[in-house]
Amino acid sequence: MLPPAKHPHPKWLADAIFYEIYPQSFVDSNGDGIGDIPGITLKLDYIKDLGCNAIWLNPCFDSPFKDAGYDVRDYKKVASRYGTNDDLIALFDAAHRRDMHVILDLVPGHTSEEHEWFHRSCKVERNNYSDRYIWTDSWISGGDGLPFIGGESPRNGTYILNFFKCQPALNYGFAHPERSWQKPALGPDAKATCDAMVDVMRFWLSRGADGFRVDMADSLVKKDDEGKPYTIRTWQYMFARIRPAFPEAAFVSEWGRPEESMAAGFDMDFYLDWRWDGVPNGYNMLLRNVDDPLSRKGDKSYFNADSGTPISEFLDEYEPRLREAETADGNFNFITCNHDTARVAPRLSQREIALAYCTLFAMPGVPFLYYGDEIGMRYRALPGKEGGYVRTGSRTPMQWGANDASGALHVSDSAESDTRAGDVTGGSYLPADPSADAPTVAAQQADAESLWHTVRSILHVKGECDALRSGATFHAIERDRVFVFERSTHLQKLIIAVNPSRDCKALQLPDGSYRTIFSIGENEISGTSLRLGLQSFAILEAE
Numbered sequence: 303m304l305p306p307a308k309h310p311h312p313k314w315l316a317d318a319i320f321y322e323i324y325p326q327s328f329v330d331s332n333g334d335g336i337g338d339i340p341g342i343t344l345k346l347d348y349i350k351d352l353g354c355n356a357i358w359l360n361p362c363f364d365s366p367f368k369d370a371g372y373d374v375r376d377y378k379k380v381a382s383r384y385g386t387n388d389d390l391i392a393l394f395d396a397a398h399r400r401d402m403h404v405i406l407d408l409v410p411g412h413t414s415e416e417h418e419w420f421h422r423s424c425k426v427e428r429n430n431y432s433d434r435y436i437w438t439d440s441w442i443s444g445g446d447g448l449p450f451i452g453g454e455s456p457r458n459g460t461y462i463l464n465f466f467k468c469q470p471a472l473n474y475g476f477a478h479p480e481r482s483w484q485k486p487a488l489g490p491d492a493k494a495t496c497d498a499m500v501d502v503m504r505f506w507l508s509r510g511a512d513g514f515r516v517d518m519a520d521s522l523v524k525k526d527d528e529g530k531p532y533t534i535r536t537w538q539y540m541f542a543r544i545r546p547a548f549p550e551a552a553f554v555s556e557w558g559r560p561e562e563s564m565a566a567g568f569d570m571d572f573y574l575d576w577r578w579d580g581v582p583n584g585y586n587m588l589l590r591n592v593d594d595p596l597s598r599k600g601d602k603s604y605f606n607a608d609s610g611t612p613i614s615e616f617l618d619e620y621e622p623r624l625r626e627a628e629t630a631d632g633n634f635n636f637i638t639c640n641h642d643t644a645r646v647a648p649r650l651s652q653r654e655i656a657l658a659y660c661t662l663f664a665m666p667g668v669p670f671l672y673y674g675d676e677i678g679m680r681y682r683a684l685p686g687k688e689g690g691y692v693r694t695g696s697r698t699p700m701q702w703g704a705n706d707a708s709g710a711l712h713v714s715d716s717a718e719s720d721t722r723a724g725d726v727t728g729g730s731y732l733p734a735d736p737s738a739d740a741p742t743v744a745a746q747q748a749d750a751e752s753l754w755h756t757v758r759s760i761l762h763v764k765g766e767c768d769a770l771r772s773g774a775t776f777h778a779i780e781r782d783r784v785f786v787f788e789r790s791t792h793l794q795k796l797i798i799a800v801n802p803s804r805d806c807k808a809l810q811l812p813d814g815s816y817r818t819i820f821s822i823g824e825n826e827i828s829g830t831s832l833r834l835g836l837q838s839f840a841i842l843e844a845e
């Protein structure tokens with residue numbers, strides 16, 4: 303493995319808490335039915351008040367939306383349905399005025415088949431874009447084991463795909479070119495692609511973006527070796543060209559292997575809900591160890607009160623990855639959910655969700671809260687939209703409540719931003735949850751016992767505790783049905799205890815004296831004896 307690329311991480315990541323926004327479904331400020339960027343600006347104070355100080359915005363660029371915007375037609379132009387480039391720059395500025403940061407979604411592995419680069423690449427005549435994508439050298443050629451499309455262009459070749467049919471793979475070369483049409487990684491053509499992507503990064507960073515979440519970051523070089531050494535070097539090449547000018551820009555990879563992603567130069571990697579070949583990973587075991595996202599039947603998730611699953615199953619898979627990230631001085635991040643993942647409600651109860659999110663927010667790394675999870679928005683069985691397929695059920699309009707159906711609110715009608723819920727709508731990109739008891743921000747803000755209040759409280763506690771910053775140490779103390787762990791820095795030591803079961807549990811803490819700083823359930827501490835109530839969570843500070 304290559305040594306980790308050395309660069310100082312952006313300082314703001316130490317206490318960053320992200321809120322992921324799916325722009326089509328967050329706030330529809332002009333009443334056209336679809337969420338937009340001025341709507342996001344309108345809700346910055348809501349996000350900040352909730353306890354988040356950073357935003358990850360899913361792709362908001364010009365696109366035919368065959369994969370909800372992950373098929374980019376123009377990297378440098380905001381999709382008109384979301385607003386204008388000026389609206390996005392205004393969002394950056396408004397966020398910065400509040401000491402918040404905004405990262406965009408960079409899709410470096412493929413473009414839309416409607417991107418101008420691809421149109422030129424399809425031409426018979428050689429041009430500067432002929433090798434921007436991966437083309438074979440004959441109309442009848444297969445893709446050497448990679449997915450390919452033929453018969454769509456005048457050019458005598460077939461082209462390789464990265465994901466859907468609409469997403470031709472950009473050419474970052476092959477680790478070991480074996481056919482005449484395969485170019486070398488970091489050869490001149492691959493470097494030209496890298497330079498074009500660095501140009502995209504520079505475009506948005508110089509206009510105020512604070513970094514990027516990078517889509518399928520591990521997929522660039524084709525037929526890479528175990529450990530992705532060529533993809534790692536490709537990223538090192540790009541980071542060497544962008545980091546010096548933007549040292550405070552943050553990069554988080556969709557990669558899932560911190561040892562590799564940190565060596566590539568990323569600041570953070572995601573622990574996502576992945577089940578390759580049906581085998582659940584650690585994250586999966588916490589919240590989604592189930593085949594049907596809507597059913598508790600057979601659910602072995604740790605946070606399901608009835609699963610009986612010990613936390614050791616998660617820790618055995620998680621801890622080696624955490625240590626990889628720590629060794630490289632990077633972050634391995636938890637998400638509550640994302641736009642590709644089934645929301646945990648209604649399968650898990652509000653109490654189970656509260657314990658789960660409190661635990662995730664107390665773990666190392668930089669947490670990402672998916673919009674609507676703060677109120678337990680539900681996964682819904684919906685027909686696919688814009689290439690969403692089963693993911694569509696997690697992409698429904700934000701349930702602000704009160705005036706959800708009341709139509710447009712023009713940004714100019716209001717103060718620049720607001721913490722209240724009932725003055726906006728999430729739009730009608732997809733049908734909102736029609737249930738009579740569908741959670742809404744307005745209702746939960748008015749109910750002191752709600753998930754919204756719990757999430758807000760834990761995020762504020764997190765923001766105030768040195769030992770809950772991203773890089774504070776993590777050490778598991780109890781690894782059974784009860785999960786107890788220590789987080790510490792030279793300024794503070796915390797013990798975090800979780801009991802997801804329906805029984806009370808008694809346990810002994812390490813020597814010391816403790817005071818409770820956050821608690822869910824009936825917990826009692828006396829000296830070093832802790833009695834955890836059923837379905838409880840506690841953060842104790844060692845005095």
Ligand code: NOJ
Nearest residue numbers: 369372409465517518642
């Ligand atoms: C991962 C993204 O999260 C997903 O939504 C998208 O469909 C694929 N990459 C392809 O870009």
